[in-house]
Amino acid sequence: MSKILEVNNLNISFHTFAGEVKAIRGVNFHLNKGETLAIVGESGSGKSVTTKAIMRLLPESNSEIKEGEILFDGKDLTKLTDKQMQGIRGKEISMIFQDPMTSLNPTMTVGKQIMEPIIKHQNMSKSAAKQRAIELLKLVGIPMAEERFKQYPHQFSGGMRQRVVIAIALACNPQILIADEPTTALDVTIQAQILELMKDLQKKIDTSIIFITHDLGVVANVADRVAVMYGGRIIEIGTVDEIFYNPQHPYTWGLISSMPDLDTAEDELYAIPGSPPDLLNPPKGDAFAPRNEYAMKIDLEQEPPMFKVSDTHYAATWLLHPDAPKVEPPAAVIKRREMYPGFNNK
């Protein structure tokens, strides 16, 4: 599998009146060709900031990429000029936003909005672009595409609007599609349709997808690999099976235990205590330590490096250090290990 995108040691800060907010603190990951990488984490963990940095959509007035590189196609995206970036955005890498109500222009017909990137990036004539736009509308499953082409966003339902946004994102057959919570604003039944559509289209046009969400059910449905973010860092990354059936980081344990599955019958749900870290003054040591019942002394002093669990699975927790005491993970995690025979004997 070849890497299509590589993010190395990314550090991003926002300058605010209160001081410097270190939103991203050393993020490393790569995206393989044709795969779906899900990024999960709570609000403020830095998932959206990371992807906005890839698209170079962060406001220049108050944000700063302090360090690191984003390698795509041999180029470092952090070094490109705005003009060069315009040639990539929407063509090579495109994005689907969370809220289809606000990401479409209400004063433009849907057709025009789909034609826009086609005309801009592919130098097509207007009539050819129109043909392509209608094709795209059909591709994303909108019936009566010719008539729908002339309509405005307010004439579409939420799920249909998200399909239009997907059509725009796919207009130039991008190599990478970034989906920032594309189904959070939708109903479960519509969500299932959109997820099916995205998986189907991925097979057809062979794009790689970065999928941001906080819904672990959605992750299990779409992802090949999963990165878990906390406090501006990736604290665990691995294949979807490794993260769901053999998680290593106490935060991942907490996330997985706090979601009731349909047969949870316990009296009380596991709740991660406390609240997310203040990135204005990031804590010394592991950012999760104050909320971590498994925290050791070293967690408060030194940030853990990424420990290797398998070739594809890495986690940043001192518990994986050879000298660390063996701890018993929460019951829900043990139950999950037993569900998957491969991890049972560990």
Add this chain to the structure above:
Amino acid sequence: METKKKLLEIRNLKQYFNIGKPNEVRAVDGISFDIYEGETLGLVGESGCGKSTTGRTIIRLYDATDGEVLYDGVNVHGKKSKEELKSFNHKMQMIFQDPYASLNPRMKVSDVIAEGMDIHGLAKTKEERMNKVYELLETVGLNKEHANRYPHEFSGGQRQRIGIARALAVDPDFIIADEPISALDVSIQAQVVNLMKKLQKEKGLTYLFIAHDLSMVKYISDRIGVMYFGKLVELAPAEELYNNPKHPYTQSLLSAIPLPDPISERSRKRKTYDPKMHNYQADETVELREVSPGHFVLCSEKEFAQYKK
């Protein structure tokens, strides 16, 4: 079940908007159900199915178009004196979906919480009022110092706790929670749900829990009602509804929830629901029928025979 007392009876409740105009909306179209004392009834369905309208109509934020809501045997709707209304508001409270929009940004937390007590005259002196506020803050897991702050100083989860404290301030018996956790992060959702469960045990509260996150609803509810286009299509004990859904819409809804379990996700088969599939004839009466004890399904006579098998 039989020994349980009915706290709330909803009889053929209807809530139409824009009546008589071309854009008439039948948001709630003749639904009936009971809520027993001390239970949690979950109400689920897609957006626009009328679940929030049902909650809001029960608590009389809207005047019902038709039907009645009997609380302890007394109708909530219809002409009421100020005194009667006050007594309903005293017993019924609501927790809203959006913890950012439901707290007045210009009021201190202590005033937000105590507003209901002031209206109902529950605190005789200033000191008593503040002591009650402190007590409530501690009940919901915040502390005294928070009383003098303003809502913008709190995170989403903390604000929802303030919303819960406000609802508890008048010592209600029945709380309508309209998507209380939808706007919160996963790790915070569990905290709020645990808090609601704890309070229910301590104070013997009855909840109507409206949500679209079905796994959380199943976890918190004793019974669950499923709504589709203003109608209640199925009502059953939580366990029964998930293990043995009868109505095709319920089946399609359940088949659409992604579970945090990659193995089962890979073999997921989604069912689609098309209301035309029932093919109801004009002379058939479609109503809620009891297919097994406590399990009601909206169906025709013919379907009823099938479901009963």
